[in-house]
Amino acid sequence: MELKERISIEDIDGKKIKIRLVEPEDNSSAILTHYLHNYNNGIKKYYEEDAREYINEFIKYKELENKVKFDVEEAIQQLLFQVENVPFPTPKNYTFKFIDLFAGIGGFRLALQNSGGKCVFTSEWDKYAQITYRANFGEVPFGDITKESAKKYIPDEFDVLCGGFPCQPFSNAGLRKGFEDTRGTLFFDVADIINRKKENGTPIKVIFLENVKGLKTHDKGNTLKTIIATLKELGYNVAEKVLNSKNFGVPQNRERIFIVGWLKDSEKSFNFPLGMDNDSNPIFKSEDLHKTKLTSVKSILIENPGDKYTISDRLHAGHLRRRKEHKEKGNGFGFSLFNGESVYTNTISARYYKDGSEILIEQKDANPRKLTPREAANLQGYDKQFVIPVSDVQAYKQFGNSVSVPVIQTIFSEIKKQLL
Incomplete structure (x- = not known):
């Protein structure tokens, strides 16, 4: 692979430093942090x-800065501290390994780490999501998963592939409905990774995917049919179901489709947990069902959110006008108001930053306000x-694009129990 040379400002040892790097496709920070996260196991x-090339560059910088010799082990220990001293480090006694594709800010990772898993590879192309991911997990995701410069680093030794891939049409959907139909889409890269591991003799035990509810009807249902046919062609039994976050202790009406694949020769089965009813009773009985109760919107609100989140008189007047116009036309569109007593909100979307119209919080003697980012996280x-x-x-x-962590964790409690 052709290498390129550049001067990079990297926040590696806790401060901004200038390092001369020789790197393939700008994956230097991903390579280094993945190496460090796997320093004590065979994945490294x-x-x-x-990674050793970048560590050598780091050593040269430290020696230049401190005017003393700086050996490899000392450098590695300093770097290890930086990637391990994070809010959500790898569980010490992990029981399975997984890779996190289309990772966003790490909703899948957080849920699977909570279930005892270790992430050994992650990819996410958005640079701002990468910043959030690193701040929480100490690891920089690889970039474009469609490129060999990222794929070549995926290890063989892992049990679960997870991710929320974009919903895209397949050019030949309705014809063969298989692996070849997915070319030109990001799902093809998921299938390609699965196929590579199968051909290497290290098949992935479990495939765990998430997408928007609309995938079920996208292209008259052909998109979902092609995905399922592809996974079956690659040697998996497949189950899919639309689940709603509001049934999993999350006060949000958010429907998403989840797809689970497990090897046909595993002689194991899988059933989706359905969550809880309005009396907080499990609909699907499972000893490992996520131990959360249905809550109200009050549970996610913070005190003293700040005046900046209160919408302006002009924006409020615009919302009221549009609501009136929609009502006169006989449809229900417009902004939506909630308060602490509301059972759940509408779905938060990636466009929430524009005007917050799908979820506004009532305020006494003031215009409604938007959720704060912390409330969006909650x-x-x-x-x-x-x-x-x-x-x-x-x-x-980022939070609008994310998965609901408790839903992922509850589903995986069933995956772990029945499949791993």
């Missing part, structure tokens, strides 16, 4: 050769310790 071999079931290092605009996009 997939990153070691290239609404998706993220831990209170989850760091939000980006602007409000980027944070709203």
